[in-house]
Amino acid sequence: MEQIRPFPPTDFIDQAELEEAIRLVPAPDLKQWVVDNYLKNDGKLYNPDHDHIAELMDDDETFLAFAWASSAAVSKKRMVLGQCEKIMFNQGGWRKARQEQQMRDWFGFVPVYLITVDASFCERANDREFCALLEHELYHIAVERDEDGEAIFSEHTGLPKHYLGGHDVEEFVGVVKRWGANQDIKRLVEIAKNPPFVSDLDISKCCGNCVVN
Template sequence: MDQIRPFPQTDFIDQAEEEEAIRLIAAPDLKEWVITNFLTLGGELHNPDHDHIAELLHDDETFLAFAWASSAFTRAKRMVLGQCEKVMFNQGGWKKARQEQQMRDWFGFVPVYLITIDASFCEQATDREFCALIEHELYHIGVERDGDGEIVYSDHTGLPKHYLAGHDVEEFVGVVKRWGASDDIKRLVEVAKQAPFVSEKNIAASCGTCLIK
């Protein structure tokens, strides 16, 4: 039963509804599940694209933290179900101290990256929807590569150089309709025509939903 995917606590969602606000809580169980299934060699959902994250976490477990949000929020008229951010404090003085304290109260440390997931969505999402959302956010933790596609390592730390990555493809349907698809769009279409690499068997083994139905 250790493989059952983590579900958010319902009490903080209920509290948020009573307060008519969005509440957030730390999600250490989600982090542990992601490490076991996505970031560990031999994990049911392991993806070598994220090996740099695993290496950075192995060196420093404070590199990444996860949190549940009681509900989604709207940005540019779109519902945001997950968000990966590089934790930075642009303020100084007490503002910075307050924000750092909040992180330490939640996680016991100030992470380099924070992934926040909509708990209300995940309560009802299928295993495939849940896994796709988690992996989407992991892909935002990018790694620098040289002209040959090899990972660039820091001369100072000896670890992969990382950055907050944007999406591979960002385009309007209307532009493609009127002017045709760019090379990036064409590549995405070709990938979409293929069967997913991750099978239902792998998902079931890592999420365990079928085991508790």
């Protein structure tokens, strides 16, 4: 049976509209769908570029969590549809304890990375746009590499070291190969005289991590 992509709960979006405020909720179903489709080698959307994430999640499921946001955020006058962040807490007083408690209340653990996506966008997006957005955010979880391009492993855990990474150019090469190019990449493609890839959605311009950095 074909696995249908997850959609955000409609009552969650409706309640946020009534309250006229952005709400966030954990999305364990979205996490499981991403694991099954992107990270498992028999997944429909399996991408070996993310094997380093899969390897860590095999060892520790708390490495990554997902959340729905009821609507887009705005940063630097741009709409943010998705964001991958490395969880870091404010120090001092009870702030760190309060923030850790929120993560535990949501997910049952404190994740290393959190990917949040706009539920209202995902509800109306087509499959290609939805998959490209999630793939883009996954690519922000980058593995540290040595001068030869080999992954660097932790001496303590034996697992790859990670950091919050930026783009190869104006978009991740892996996203372009799999889902098509945005307008900036299309110009580069034309200059290089390669066949163009077409996509109307410029994910890099609506990713919170990209906007901030």
